[in-house]
Amino acid sequence: MEYIKKDVIRTFSGNIEEEIIKDHALKAIGACIQCGTCSGGCPSGRRTALRTRNIIRKALLNMDEVLKDKDIWLCTTCYTCFERCPRSVPITDIIIKIRNLAVRKGNFLESHKQLSHILIETGHGVPLGNADSKWAKLRVSYGLSPLPPTTHMHPEDIQEIAVLVKETKFDKLVGYPPEPKAD
């Protein structure tokens, strides 16, 4: 058989759609008619290989590869597709959900993992550093307190965050604390 090549056979073992529609608000994924309005309006798709329609298609077909597809991380969540979908499919939220499922399989970028660790440690996605950092000095030059009244000024709240992180099993999900490197 010359026409069927092994490398085009895809796996459909997952239950991606089932997982997606567990979230009631995302049920409308079934209404997708593959018209491509989402891909047409996507500002990321204009400059990258992201094809939103294709992502939704693969999710509907339970194709495992969608969870390994790097393209799902090219969405800026600008909600253009969400607004323009003629079938009112909450596309952006579905992409977020697909990302959640991908992370559960361990498929996410190292930079996102690192940032998750920073969140657990500092309470911030973009932390200031300490009171001697250049950003703290900049704050002072504008007449502000060196540390903002967030978890930076109240480090005791980091403990509270730690409890919530444990409770949601976020730490396990993002591999925190990182395993010490063997020397």
Add this chain to the structure above:
Amino acid sequence: MTEIKEQKKEHPKEELIEKPFSDLKYSLYLGCVIPNRYPMIERATRFVFDKLGIELIDMNGATCCPAPGVFRSVDKALWLTLGARNLTIAQNNKTTELLTLCNGCFGTLHEVEHEMKSNPDINQRINKILAEKNIHFDGNVNVRQIMDVLYFDFGLERLKSLVKKTLNLRVAIHYGCHILKPSSTQLFGQDPDNPTFFDEVVETIGCQSIDYQEKLMCCGAGGSLRTGFKDNSLQYTIEKLRQIRKVGVDCIVVCCPFCHLQFDLGQIEVSKFLDDGEEEFRIPVIFITQLLGLAMGYEPEDLGMIKPEEPKGISPFVPFDKLLKKIESIPLDNQVQKIKTNAKTEAKPKAKTKAKTTTKGGKKL
């Protein structure tokens, strides 16, 4: 942008009573980028609100909102949990209004608020997690964004009365995404493909909003794209910057610090993508409260617009110098008026009485 004035605005919320400034009170949610990278925005906002006598209460121990891009994508459960925890800080402050200066924080906190108020399942689940630390979200917090506060709580008429210096700058407005979409929960009741509130505010405080292609396109920073694929995110920015340069403006105005960062630091970062012979971008980026402060006649140093000599490598990366020079030469409106009234003393009082009667007739509904 002449047609915006004719459009009829409908307030999506019930309360339309204009409270005096002294009655306004907000819990100020700072987020991450403002206090930790662009403190000039915090400075300008605190300064302007203080001058108006509006109370801003700090949200002690607040965390990242958490960011709707990275953290929602990694795990929605933690995102909801920390978001709800942030809302409870405003609740403990005994304020119903939470003010954010960021589209991303607004996107997160507003959606968390919406989910916690309208989805009993999620409410129960998240409150159960929060109970672990004896926290409970009661649902008495409204998440507000700075543009929404300027547009509805201040109101255009009052904004106009605050202007002491008509700047008449040519500005490029960048709305950002999460303040416009999803439209189902947007605060302004405006079409996300044709919004006007930002233009209205900017024109009310005496600047010209210059239209440009791709005005409503994302800046490229959001959705974890900047963190994950910076070069891709800069492709958005360079396209917008090219369009902005085409129309020629004095500055870019934003209402989101992440967009601010993407346009400000981004102008340095996109250098490597410039075509041969293409000039570097050096368009100052200004936050809406800074622009408002300038229009109110305050000095640039009060609004965090004079960058200190030390330390190095800090924001803003595109200097304000050119803009400040231009602003320096603009006189206060009363000085202009003085010159005008000296020229024709009779015409003035007549115009004033006329204006008064029209507002009286038109406003009392």
